[in-house]
Amino acid sequence: MFRLLGGGVAGDLTGLPRSRLAVLPGTTHITLIERAEWLLPMIGEFLDLPMPEEK
8 A cells, every 4th residue: 555655765766756644743653543533634635535657
């Protein structure tokens, strides 16, 4: 999934991928569930994006 969405490339050499990074302040892997109101809209928007074309 990571590579299908553009991850794992050297952005300086091939251009920036369409992948995204979400930083949730004051959140750990354990407390992530407490940030559902922040995270759910991000997940939906990300998954609704069209798949990048294969090179």
